[in-house]
Amino acid sequence: MKLLDEAIEFTSQPGVGAPVWRGHAEDGIELHAFAAAVRRADGRMAAIWGEDRRPHGAGFRLHCVFGLNEGHAWVSLDLPAANPVYPDLADVFSAANRMQRATRDMVGIATAGGDQRPWLRHGAWPADWYPLRHDAGPGEGFPNAPSDYDFVRVGGEGAHEIPVGPIHAGIIEPGHFRFSVIGEKVLRLEQRLGYQHKGVERRFIGMDVAQGARLVGRISGDSTCAYAWAYAVAVESAAGIEVPQRALALRALMLERERIANHLGDLGALGNDAALAFGLTQFMRLKEDWLRMSDRLFGHRFMMDRIVPGGVTTDLDAAALAEMVEQCDTIGRDVKELRAIYDEHPGLQDRFLTTGAIDADLARELSLSGMGARATGMLLDGRAWRQGYEPPAPYKALGVRPITDDRGDVAARVAVRFGEIFESLRLLRALAVGLPTGPVRVDCAPTAGSGLGVVEGWRGEVLVGVELGADGRIARCHPHDPSWQAWPALEHAVMKDIVPDFPLINKSFNLSYTGADL
Amino acid sequence: MIPMLKRIFRTGILTEPLPEGAATPAAELDRLQDEIVRILGRALTIREVDAGSCNGCELEIHALNNPYYNLEGRGIKFVASPRHADMLLVTGPVTKNMENALRIAYDCTPDPKLVVAVGDCGCGCGVAGELSGPNYASCGAIENVVPVDVRVPGCPPTPLALLQGILAAVRR
Numbered sequence: 001m002k003l004l005d006e007a008i009e010f011t012s013q014p015g016v017g018a019p020v021w022r023g024h025a026e027d028g029i030e031l032h033a034f035a036a037a038v039r040r041a042d043g044r045m046a047a048i049w050g051e052d053r054r055p056h057g058a059g060f061r062l063h064c065v066f067g068l069n070e071g072h073a074w075v076s077l078d079l080p081a082a083n084p085v086y087p088d089l090a091d092v093f094s095a096a097n098r099m100q101r102a103t104r105d106m107v108g109i110a111t112a113g114g115d116q117r118p119w120l121r122h123g124a125w126p127a128d129w130y131p132l133r134h135d136a137g138p139g140e141g142f143p144n145a146p147s148d149y150d151f152v153r154v155g156g157e158g159a160h161e162i163p164v165g166p167i168h169a170g171i172i173e174p175g176h177f178r179f180s181v182i183g184e185k186v187l188r189l190e191q192r193l194g195y196q197h198k199g200v201e202r203r204f205i206g207m208d209v210a211q212g213a214r215l216v217g218r219i220s221g222d223s224t225c226a227y228a229w230a231y232a233v234a235v236e237s238a239a240g241i242e243v244p245q246r247a248l249a250l251r252a253l254m255l256e257r258e259r260i261a262n263h264l265g266d267l268g269a270l271g272n273d274a275a276l277a278f279g280l281t282q283f284m285r286l287k288e289d290w291l292r293m294s295d296r297l298f299g300h301r302f303m304m305d306r307i308v309p310g311g312v313t314t315d316l317d318a319a320a321l322a323e324m325v326e327q328c329d330t331i332g333r334d335v336k337e338l339r340a341i342y343d344e345h346p347g348l349q350d351r352f353l354t355t356g357a358i359d360a361d362l363a364r365e366l367s368l369s370g371m372g373a374r375a376t377g378m379l380l381d382g383r384a385w386r387q388g389y390e391p392p393a394p395y396k397a398l399g400v401r402p403i404t405d406d407r408g409d410v411a412a413r414v415a416v417r418f419g420e421i422f423e424s425l426r427l428l429r430a431l432a433v434g435l436p437t438g439p440v441r442v443d444c445a446p447t448a449g450s451g452l453g454v455v456e457g458w459r460g461e462v463l464v465g466v467e468l469g470a471d472g473r474i475a476r477c478h479p480h481d482p483s484w485q486a487w488p489a490l491e492h493a494v495m496k497d498i499v500p501d502f503p504l505i506n507k508s509f510n511l512s513y514t515g516a517d518l
Numbered sequence: 519m520i521p522m523l524k525r526i527f528r529t530g531i532l533t534e535p536l537p538e539g540a541a542t543p544a545a546e547l548d549r550l551q552d553e554i555v556r557i558l559g560r561a562l563t564i565r566e567v568d569a570g571s572c573n574g575c576e577l578e579i580h581a582l583n584n585p586y587y588n589l590e591g592r593g594i595k596f597v598a599s600p601r602h603a604d605m606l607l608v609t610g611p612v613t614k615n616m617e618n619a620l621r622i623a624y625d626c627t628p629d630p631k632l633v634v635a636v637g638d639c640g641c642g643c644g645v646a647g648e649l650s651g652p653n654y655a656s657c658g659a660i661e662n663v664v665p666v667d668v669r670v671p672g673c674p675p676t677p678l679a680l681l682q683g684i685l686a687a688v689r690r
Binding site: 122124125131138139140142144146166167169170171172173174194195196197198199202203211214215218219220221222224265278281282284285287288291301302304337338340341344345512513514 | 521522525526529532566567568569570571572573574575576577578579580581583584585586596598599611613614615616617618619623639645646649650652653654655656673674676
């Protein structure tokens, strides 16, 4: 089949995950034309990664995933071993910029022109050494040389820079922010990330699928369920395995618990960043209650390693489900009370309203997904029906209501979080009542194949692409965090606001460093 | 304001007794606070450094400040600068890109200082430790980069385990 009247021929990926179509571009021109068509149709750049296929007697392969209204288009492009260069897609999708630079750092396939600054490579390995090439060797023993980074400079009278990080003032992940300011006003923010880069993609190579499941659950601890589910979908699709309905429902149950846990924590922290310590204390208490329940239900506070290829490892009995639903009612009442307090607190609203605003046009331009996009009014939620899009099981039977708010500011991101907590509580009750009977796991012993999993995590769209070798082991695995697209949105959101508002704006997005640094 | 006060009143004090050790938690708490005062003459201050974690450990370190564990109420607080800290609470594995920053933070922390390595990745043990050993981009465990006094394994370690680890370091 064809998508968007373009030349590339697509076939539908088998399996029960979110809809994915796979196609192969003949050359870079065809790929670039398809990207432009996606952009015209208000689609998104979802992920980019590279693969070394020289052991198969071929060259390199570039993988691009585009988000369309109907689902995801996964396009590959083969590049010659001698000169692996492809057209720069950043002129169509600015979100491609950092992903392309990371692909060059990791695999050594580059764009013709465009931004050539390194992204993940700081100074720990040489520029002509690529960790994901099969002949790269272990790569240990390189001198860890400090590197300079070519930040964009802002000139003019009174303009100066504030460098922040990599170690930040709170209990948070490392990254570097370079503010250009006049007085208190932020003229520009440029991020330099990659400090969390620990070679995850390289570690995947050669792992069996069970080991891979443990690693993928530790890419971003706050999204362990989303990653584990997306990975499981990819492996199951590659292996042609059908997962029992009860397992799918339990996966959704865990994903919604993860969403609520993170939203509770963020709502507390957002109150705290606006000097309402009461909010932090109250929400941290609710979050602790929530995590303790997850521990009782699944044996782990964050439910790590519970979603695996083939199903889930833990089943819930009727008593456990009843206990869970009871807590949903209590927490729902508490959150409702706290929302009223937040809504009516003048000091808090003064800090939230109009702060860190972005609009839907910008969100589309940056290929933003998830909560941040919905807080600009975009009806984009992989769990919910929309014209032409059918959500994956079990969500298609649940009728998820996507929560939106078109203000685009901190207040909107707070409101969307509140709304999503109530909606997820409703989903948890519906899942508990209608949990299908039957097994929760089937055997998963895959052979060669590939697949892509897409899951709507609490932050946004989590993608995992997997390629399995003939021995059933992982030949390549690329996890993609929604933070890739959202970090540049933060750069825009902070412009024209003042430096002291940055922590609040940053928290309102609460992006992952480790998810995008890998 | 009234709904807030009402809520505070109804919530009450949730702080739980400290784990392990003496028979009565109150005695244990007194002993700990005495020890901190005796050794440091003031509150114990901690600088947390994420040197490359998946942020799972950070979630549990955050939880230490919730009203159940009430770390600050026990005379232990997190500070923004290593220059103000008695203890570095470090999560890992230490990435090559963070190696230098971690060394600088360590050097900036005044002597005598304590270093607590947090999590299986930071301690180089368990399943996660195995998954995150040294490679081209990672130095592996924290002790490969700076000296470590106490290890708190777990993936991630629970808030109780973290509390015990911090107390163990103070008692050394």
